[in-house]
Amino acid sequence: MRGISGKTRRMHKVTLPVGERVPAFGLGTWHVGDDAAKRSEELATLRLGIDSGATLIDTAEMYGEGKAEELIGEAIAGRRDEVFLVSKVYPHNATRRGTAAACERSLRRLKTDRIDLYLLHWRGSVPLEESLDALASLREAGKIRHYGVSNLDRGDMDEAWSVPAGRGIETDQLLYNLARRGIEWDLLPWMRERRIPVMAYSPLEQAGLARHRKLADFARRNGMTPAQAALAWLLAHDDVIVLFTDGISEAMNVDQDLFGEARLSRIIEEHGHLEAGELRERILREIEAFVGTADQHDDMTMILLKYERASAAQMAV
Numbered sequence: 001m002r003g004i005s006g007k008t009r010r011m012h013k014v015t016l017p018v019g020e021r022v023p024a025f026g027l028g029t030w031h032v033g034d035d036a037a038k039r040s041e042e043l044a045t046l047r048l049g050i051d052s053g054a055t056l057i058d059t060a061e062m063y064g065e066g067k068a069e070e071l072i073g074e075a076i077a078g079r080r081d082e083v084f085l086v087s088k089v090y091p092h093n094a095t096r097r098g099t100a101a102a103c104e105r106s107l108r109r110l111k112t113d114r115i116d117l118y119l120l121h122w123r124g125s126v127p128l129e130e131s132l133d134a135l136a137s138l139r140e141a142g143k144i145r146h147y148g149v150s151n152l153d154r155g156d157m158d159e160a161w162s163v164p165a166g167r168g169i170e171t172d173q174l175l176y177n178l179a180r181r182g183i184e185w186d187l188l189p190w191m192r193e194r195r196i197p198v199m200a201y202s203p204l205e206q207a208g209l210a211r212h213r214k215l216a217d218f219a220r221r222n223g224m225t226p227a228q229a230a231l232a233w234l235l236a237h238d239d240v241i242v243l244f245t246d247g248i249s250e251a252m253n254v255d256q257d258l259f260g261e262a263r264l265s266r267i268i269e270e271h272g273h274l275e276a277g278e279l280r281e282r283i284l285r286e287i288e289a290f291v292g293t294a295d296q297h298d299d300m301t302m303i304l305l306k307y308e309r310a311s312a313a314q315m316a317v
Protein backbone atom coordinates (compact mmCIF):
# COMPACT_ATOMS: atom_id res chain seq x y z
CA MET A 1 0.00 0.00 0.00
CA ARG A 2 1.34 3.44 -0.92
CA GLY A 3 1.96 5.71 2.05
CA ILE A 4 -0.29 8.63 1.24
CA SER A 5 -2.24 10.48 3.85
CA GLY A 6 -5.10 12.97 3.83
CA LYS A 7 -3.21 14.88 6.46
CA THR A 8 -0.23 15.57 4.22
CA ARG A 9 -1.91 15.73 0.81
CA ARG A 10 -4.34 18.53 0.01
CA MET A 11 -7.54 17.23 -1.54
CA HIS A 12 -9.21 19.38 -4.20
CA LYS A 13 -12.42 20.83 -2.70
CA VAL A 14 -15.76 22.06 -4.02
CA THR A 15 -17.86 24.76 -2.34
CA LEU A 16 -21.52 24.12 -1.54
CA PRO A 17 -23.98 27.05 -1.81
CA VAL A 18 -24.03 27.24 2.01
CA GLY A 19 -20.28 27.99 1.88
CA GLU A 20 -18.95 24.69 3.23
CA ARG A 21 -16.07 23.16 1.29
CA VAL A 22 -16.24 19.42 0.71
CA PRO A 23 -13.80 16.97 -0.92
CA ALA A 24 -14.16 16.80 -4.71
CA PHE A 25 -13.49 13.08 -4.65
CA GLY A 26 -16.03 10.88 -2.92
CA LEU A 27 -16.33 7.17 -2.41
CA GLY A 28 -19.50 5.63 -3.84
CA THR A 29 -21.05 2.58 -2.21
CA TRP A 30 -23.56 1.22 -4.72
CA HIS A 31 -23.33 -2.62 -4.41
CA VAL A 32 -21.05 -2.31 -1.40
CA GLY A 33 -22.22 -4.70 1.32
CA ASP A 34 -24.12 -6.92 -1.16
CA ASP A 35 -21.65 -9.80 -0.93
CA ALA A 36 -20.60 -10.95 2.55
CA ALA A 37 -17.40 -12.49 1.13
CA LYS A 38 -16.18 -9.03 0.08
CA ARG A 39 -16.86 -7.44 3.45
CA SER A 40 -13.30 -7.15 4.74
CA GLU A 41 -11.97 -5.94 1.37
CA GLU A 42 -14.71 -3.31 1.21
CA LEU A 43 -14.04 -2.16 4.76
CA ALA A 44 -10.33 -1.87 3.98
CA THR A 45 -11.06 0.12 0.82
CA LEU A 46 -13.36 2.54 2.64
CA ARG A 47 -10.77 3.04 5.38
CA LEU A 48 -7.99 3.52 2.86
CA GLY A 49 -10.14 6.08 1.04
CA ILE A 50 -10.62 8.04 4.26
CA ASP A 51 -6.89 7.79 5.09
CA SER A 52 -6.11 9.07 1.60
CA GLY A 53 -8.32 12.14 1.92
CA ALA A 54 -11.38 10.89 -0.01
CA THR A 55 -13.46 11.64 3.05
CA LEU A 56 -16.79 12.19 1.33
CA ILE A 57 -18.77 8.95 1.37
CA ASP A 58 -21.91 8.52 -0.72
CA THR A 59 -24.56 5.98 0.15
CA ALA A 60 -28.35 5.48 0.15
CA GLU A 61 -30.93 3.54 2.08
CA MET A 62 -31.39 1.66 -1.19
CA TYR A 63 -27.84 0.32 -1.42
CA GLY A 64 -28.02 -3.27 -0.24
CA GLU A 65 -31.25 -2.27 1.53
CA GLY A 66 -29.24 -0.75 4.36
CA LYS A 67 -26.21 -3.03 4.21
CA ALA A 68 -24.00 -0.34 2.64
CA GLU A 69 -24.89 2.09 5.43
CA GLU A 70 -24.14 -0.57 8.05
CA LEU A 71 -20.72 -1.23 6.55
CA ILE A 72 -19.95 2.48 6.46
CA GLY A 73 -21.00 2.73 10.11
CA GLU A 74 -18.37 0.13 10.88
CA ALA A 75 -15.70 1.75 8.69
CA ILE A 76 -16.09 5.18 10.32
CA ALA A 77 -16.36 3.96 13.92
CA GLY A 78 -14.21 6.24 16.09
CA ARG A 79 -13.56 8.69 13.24
CA ARG A 80 -16.98 10.15 12.42
CA ASP A 81 -15.67 13.71 12.42
CA GLU A 82 -13.21 12.93 9.62
CA VAL A 83 -15.91 12.16 7.05
CA PHE A 84 -18.67 13.95 5.17
CA LEU A 85 -21.57 11.49 4.93
CA VAL A 86 -24.06 11.65 2.08
CA SER A 87 -27.14 9.43 2.07
CA LYS A 88 -30.41 9.33 0.14
CA VAL A 89 -34.04 8.68 0.84
CA TYR A 90 -36.15 6.52 -1.47
CA PRO A 91 -38.80 8.56 -3.32
CA HIS A 92 -41.55 6.30 -1.97
CA ASN A 93 -40.41 7.16 1.56
CA ALA A 94 -40.09 10.87 0.86
CA THR A 95 -43.32 12.03 2.50
CA ARG A 96 -43.18 14.32 5.52
CA ARG A 97 -43.33 11.47 8.04
CA GLY A 98 -41.65 8.87 5.82
CA THR A 99 -38.54 11.01 5.30
CA ALA A 100 -38.10 11.49 9.04
CA ALA A 101 -38.49 7.75 9.67
CA ALA A 102 -36.10 6.80 6.84
CA CYS A 103 -33.53 9.26 8.16
CA GLU A 104 -33.74 7.74 11.66
CA ARG A 105 -33.14 4.26 10.20
CA SER A 106 -30.14 5.52 8.22
CA LEU A 107 -28.71 7.26 11.29
CA ARG A 108 -29.03 4.03 13.26
CA ARG A 109 -27.27 1.97 10.57
CA LEU A 110 -24.54 4.57 10.12
CA LYS A 111 -24.17 4.74 13.92
CA THR A 112 -24.14 8.51 13.93
CA ASP A 113 -26.29 11.39 15.15
CA ARG A 114 -26.27 13.36 11.87
CA ILE A 115 -26.01 12.96 8.10
CA ASP A 116 -23.99 15.71 6.45
CA LEU A 117 -25.95 15.80 3.19
CA TYR A 118 -29.27 14.02 2.69
CA LEU A 119 -30.69 13.71 -0.82
CA LEU A 120 -34.00 12.78 -2.43
CA HIS A 121 -32.77 9.84 -4.56
CA TRP A 122 -35.02 10.59 -7.52
CA ARG A 123 -38.40 12.11 -8.10
CA GLY A 124 -41.32 9.79 -7.40
CA SER A 125 -45.03 10.31 -6.85
CA VAL A 126 -44.75 12.32 -3.60
CA PRO A 127 -45.07 16.05 -4.38
CA LEU A 128 -41.62 17.60 -4.61
CA GLU A 129 -42.61 20.40 -2.25
CA GLU A 130 -43.57 17.91 0.47
CA SER A 131 -40.23 16.06 0.16
CA LEU A 132 -38.26 19.30 0.23
CA ASP A 133 -40.21 20.55 3.26
CA ALA A 134 -39.47 17.24 5.00
CA LEU A 135 -35.75 17.65 4.27
CA ALA A 136 -35.79 21.24 5.53
CA SER A 137 -37.49 20.10 8.77
CA LEU A 138 -34.82 17.45 9.30
CA ARG A 139 -32.17 20.12 8.90
CA GLU A 140 -33.90 22.31 11.46
CA ALA A 141 -34.03 19.35 13.84
CA GLY A 142 -30.27 18.83 13.43
CA LYS A 143 -30.66 15.30 12.04
CA ILE A 144 -29.05 16.39 8.78
CA ARG A 145 -26.70 19.31 8.15
CA HIS A 146 -27.59 19.96 4.50
CA TYR A 147 -29.95 18.56 1.89
CA GLY A 148 -30.24 18.19 -1.84
CA VAL A 149 -31.62 16.08 -4.65
CA SER A 150 -30.55 13.51 -7.20
CA ASN A 151 -31.62 12.78 -10.77
CA LEU A 152 -33.73 15.93 -11.01
CA ASP A 153 -33.82 17.47 -14.48
CA ARG A 154 -34.03 21.14 -15.40
CA GLY A 155 -37.85 21.22 -15.21
CA ASP A 156 -37.81 19.57 -11.77
CA MET A 157 -35.20 22.04 -10.56
CA ASP A 158 -37.29 24.99 -11.77
CA GLU A 159 -40.21 23.59 -9.81
CA ALA A 160 -38.06 23.00 -6.72
CA TRP A 161 -36.66 26.52 -6.93
CA SER A 162 -40.20 27.95 -6.89
CA VAL A 163 -40.87 26.69 -3.34
CA PRO A 164 -39.06 28.06 -0.26
CA ALA A 165 -37.39 24.78 0.76
CA GLY A 166 -36.09 24.36 -2.82
CA ARG A 167 -33.75 27.31 -2.27
CA GLY A 168 -31.89 25.20 0.28
CA ILE A 169 -30.77 22.58 -2.25
CA GLU A 170 -27.00 22.11 -1.99
CA THR A 171 -26.45 19.73 -4.92
CA ASP A 172 -28.10 17.63 -7.61
CA GLN A 173 -26.43 14.21 -7.87
CA LEU A 174 -26.44 13.33 -11.57
CA LEU A 175 -25.11 10.99 -14.21
CA TYR A 176 -22.19 12.94 -15.68
CA ASN A 177 -19.10 11.62 -17.41
CA LEU A 178 -17.17 12.10 -20.63
CA ALA A 179 -19.69 10.02 -22.56
CA ARG A 180 -22.81 11.46 -20.91
CA ARG A 181 -22.75 15.20 -21.12
CA GLY A 182 -26.47 15.84 -21.62
CA ILE A 183 -26.67 18.03 -18.50
CA GLU A 184 -24.38 20.56 -20.18
CA TRP A 185 -27.25 21.68 -22.43
CA ASP A 186 -29.54 23.20 -19.85
CA LEU A 187 -29.20 21.85 -16.31
CA LEU A 188 -25.51 22.56 -15.70
CA PRO A 189 -25.72 26.24 -16.78
CA TRP A 190 -28.81 26.61 -14.55
CA MET A 191 -26.92 25.12 -11.61
CA ARG A 192 -23.81 27.21 -12.29
CA GLU A 193 -25.88 30.42 -12.21
CA ARG A 194 -26.95 29.42 -8.71
CA ARG A 195 -23.55 28.06 -7.67
CA ILE A 196 -24.98 24.62 -7.01
CA PRO A 197 -22.32 21.95 -7.63
CA VAL A 198 -22.96 18.69 -9.44
CA MET A 199 -22.24 15.43 -7.70
CA ALA A 200 -21.28 13.24 -10.67
CA TYR A 201 -22.08 9.55 -10.53
CA SER A 202 -20.94 6.74 -12.84
CA PRO A 203 -17.77 8.66 -13.79
CA LEU A 204 -16.53 5.63 -15.73
CA GLU A 205 -19.88 4.98 -17.36
CA GLN A 206 -20.01 1.75 -15.38
CA ALA A 207 -16.56 0.77 -16.68
CA GLY A 208 -17.55 1.55 -20.31
CA LEU A 209 -15.10 4.46 -20.49
CA ALA A 210 -12.24 2.15 -19.55
CA ARG A 211 -12.80 0.55 -22.97
CA HIS A 212 -13.25 3.80 -24.92
CA ARG A 213 -10.80 3.69 -27.83
CA LYS A 214 -10.12 7.44 -28.14
CA LEU A 215 -9.81 7.87 -24.41
CA ALA A 216 -7.44 4.91 -24.31
CA ASP A 217 -5.28 6.63 -26.98
CA PHE A 218 -5.21 9.79 -24.94
CA ALA A 219 -4.43 7.93 -21.74
CA ARG A 220 -1.60 5.95 -23.31
CA ARG A 221 0.03 9.12 -24.64
CA ASN A 222 -0.17 10.68 -21.20
CA GLY A 223 0.97 7.73 -19.16
CA MET A 224 -2.30 7.04 -17.43
CA THR A 225 -5.17 4.60 -17.74
CA PRO A 226 -8.46 5.50 -19.45
CA ALA A 227 -10.20 5.30 -16.06
CA GLN A 228 -7.77 7.79 -14.58
CA ALA A 229 -8.26 10.14 -17.54
CA ALA A 230 -12.06 9.93 -17.19
CA LEU A 231 -11.85 10.76 -13.47
CA ALA A 232 -9.33 13.49 -14.08
CA TRP A 233 -11.60 15.19 -16.63
CA LEU A 234 -14.37 15.42 -14.04
CA LEU A 235 -12.02 16.48 -11.24
CA ALA A 236 -10.70 19.27 -13.44
CA HIS A 237 -14.03 21.14 -13.07
CA ASP A 238 -14.34 23.54 -10.12
CA ASP A 239 -17.91 22.63 -9.34
CA VAL A 240 -18.04 18.85 -9.78
CA ILE A 241 -17.80 16.33 -6.96
CA VAL A 242 -16.87 12.93 -8.37
CA LEU A 243 -18.20 9.70 -6.91
CA PHE A 244 -15.97 6.78 -7.59
CA THR A 245 -16.67 3.14 -6.76
CA ASP A 246 -13.69 0.89 -6.46
CA GLY A 247 -14.31 -2.52 -7.92
CA ILE A 248 -12.45 -5.24 -9.71
CA SER A 249 -13.55 -6.49 -13.06
CA GLU A 250 -11.67 -9.49 -14.41
CA ALA A 251 -12.79 -8.44 -17.87
CA MET A 252 -10.94 -5.14 -17.73
CA ASN A 253 -7.47 -5.21 -19.16
CA VAL A 254 -6.05 -2.58 -16.84
CA ASP A 255 -2.70 -2.60 -15.13
CA GLN A 256 -2.83 -4.93 -12.15
CA ASP A 257 -1.33 -2.38 -9.83
CA LEU A 258 -4.25 -0.08 -10.48
CA PHE A 259 -6.76 -2.51 -9.02
CA GLY A 260 -8.16 -2.41 -5.50
CA GLU A 261 -6.38 -0.43 -2.84
CA ALA A 262 -3.36 0.37 -4.97
CA ARG A 263 -5.58 1.70 -7.76
CA LEU A 264 -7.50 3.93 -5.39
CA SER A 265 -4.31 5.28 -3.82
CA ARG A 266 -2.76 6.00 -7.17
CA ILE A 267 -5.76 7.82 -8.60
CA ILE A 268 -6.10 9.97 -5.51
CA GLU A 269 -2.38 10.63 -5.46
CA GLU A 270 -2.23 11.65 -9.11
CA HIS A 271 -5.50 13.45 -9.60
CA GLY A 272 -6.97 14.42 -6.24
CA HIS A 273 -5.31 17.83 -6.21
CA LEU A 274 -5.74 19.20 -9.70
CA GLU A 275 -6.51 22.82 -8.93
CA ALA A 276 -2.94 23.87 -9.57
CA GLY A 277 -3.58 24.67 -13.18
CA GLU A 278 -1.54 23.20 -15.92
CA LEU A 279 -2.38 19.51 -15.85
CA ARG A 280 -5.97 20.33 -15.25
CA GLU A 281 -6.36 22.66 -18.26
CA ARG A 282 -4.47 20.19 -20.43
CA ILE A 283 -6.66 17.33 -19.39
CA LEU A 284 -9.89 19.25 -19.95
CA ARG A 285 -9.02 20.50 -23.42
CA GLU A 286 -7.17 17.48 -24.70
CA ILE A 287 -9.67 14.93 -23.54
CA GLU A 288 -12.58 16.92 -24.92
CA ALA A 289 -10.80 17.28 -28.25
CA PHE A 290 -10.21 13.55 -28.35
CA VAL A 291 -13.56 12.35 -27.23
CA GLY A 292 -15.88 14.84 -28.92
CA THR A 293 -18.75 17.07 -27.91
CA ALA A 294 -21.73 16.77 -25.63
CA ASP A 295 -24.20 13.97 -26.07
CA GLN A 296 -27.78 15.16 -25.81
CA HIS A 297 -29.28 11.75 -25.17
CA ASP A 298 -28.83 10.42 -21.71
CA ASP A 299 -29.69 6.78 -22.29
CA MET A 300 -27.65 5.69 -19.32
CA THR A 301 -29.69 7.84 -16.94
CA MET A 302 -32.81 6.04 -18.12
CA ILE A 303 -31.20 2.62 -17.67
CA LEU A 304 -30.00 3.42 -14.16
CA LEU A 305 -33.33 4.91 -13.16
CA LYS A 306 -35.17 1.87 -14.52
CA TYR A 307 -32.86 -0.37 -12.52
CA GLU A 308 -33.34 1.66 -9.37
CA ARG A 309 -37.11 1.85 -9.82
CA ALA A 310 -37.30 -1.91 -10.42
CA SER A 311 -35.37 -2.51 -7.19
CA ALA A 312 -37.68 -0.14 -5.35
CA ALA A 313 -40.78 -1.89 -6.73
CA GLN A 314 -39.43 -5.29 -5.73
CA MET A 315 -38.81 -3.95 -2.27
CA ALA A 316 -42.30 -2.55 -1.93
CA VAL A 317 -43.92 -5.94 -2.68
Ligand SMILES: NC(=O)c1ccc[n+]([C@@H]2O[C@H](COP(=O)([O-])OP(=O)(O)OC[C@H]3O[C@@H](n4cnc5c(N)ncnc54)[C@H](OP(=O)(O)O)[C@@H]3O)[C@@H](O)[C@H]2O)c1
Pocket (backbone or CB within 6 Å): 027, 028, 029, 030, 031, 058, 059, 121, 150, 151, 173, 174, 200, 201, 202, 203, 204, 205, 206, 207, 210, 225, 227, 228, 243, 244, 245, 246, 247, 248, 249, 250, 252, 254, 258, 263, 304, 308
Ligand atom coordinates in the same frame (compact mmCIF):
# COMPACT_ATOMS: atom_id res chain seq x y z
N1 LIG B 1 -27.88 8.94 -7.46
C1 LIG B 1 -27.95 7.90 -8.25
O1 LIG B 1 -28.99 7.60 -8.83
C2 LIG B 1 -26.72 7.06 -8.45
C3 LIG B 1 -26.68 6.12 -9.50
C4 LIG B 1 -25.51 5.37 -9.67
C5 LIG B 1 -24.44 5.57 -8.81
N2 LIG B 1 -24.51 6.46 -7.77
C6 LIG B 1 -23.38 6.67 -6.83
O2 LIG B 1 -22.21 6.96 -7.56
C7 LIG B 1 -21.20 5.98 -7.27
C8 LIG B 1 -20.35 5.76 -8.51
O3 LIG B 1 -21.17 5.28 -9.57
P1 LIG B 1 -20.82 3.94 -10.35
O4 LIG B 1 -20.60 2.87 -9.39
O5 LIG B 1 -21.88 3.78 -11.38
O6 LIG B 1 -19.41 4.41 -10.99
P2 LIG B 1 -18.49 3.94 -12.20
O7 LIG B 1 -17.13 4.26 -11.68
O8 LIG B 1 -18.91 4.55 -13.47
O9 LIG B 1 -18.69 2.39 -12.32
C9 LIG B 1 -18.17 1.55 -11.33
C10 LIG B 1 -17.57 0.29 -11.95
O10 LIG B 1 -16.52 0.64 -12.85
C11 LIG B 1 -15.53 -0.39 -12.80
N3 LIG B 1 -14.20 0.18 -12.60
C12 LIG B 1 -13.75 0.92 -11.57
N4 LIG B 1 -12.49 1.30 -11.78
C13 LIG B 1 -12.11 0.80 -12.97
C14 LIG B 1 -10.92 0.84 -13.72
N5 LIG B 1 -9.82 1.47 -13.29
N6 LIG B 1 -10.90 0.19 -14.90
C15 LIG B 1 -11.97 -0.47 -15.32
N7 LIG B 1 -13.13 -0.55 -14.66
C16 LIG B 1 -13.21 0.07 -13.49
C17 LIG B 1 -15.86 -1.29 -11.63
O11 LIG B 1 -16.41 -2.44 -12.20
P3 LIG B 1 -16.04 -3.89 -11.59
O12 LIG B 1 -16.67 -3.90 -10.23
O13 LIG B 1 -16.64 -4.83 -12.56
O14 LIG B 1 -14.56 -3.89 -11.54
C18 LIG B 1 -16.91 -0.53 -10.88
O15 LIG B 1 -17.85 -1.34 -10.26
C19 LIG B 1 -22.00 4.77 -6.78
O16 LIG B 1 -21.23 3.89 -5.99
C20 LIG B 1 -23.07 5.45 -5.98
O17 LIG B 1 -22.57 5.83 -4.71
C21 LIG B 1 -25.63 7.22 -7.61
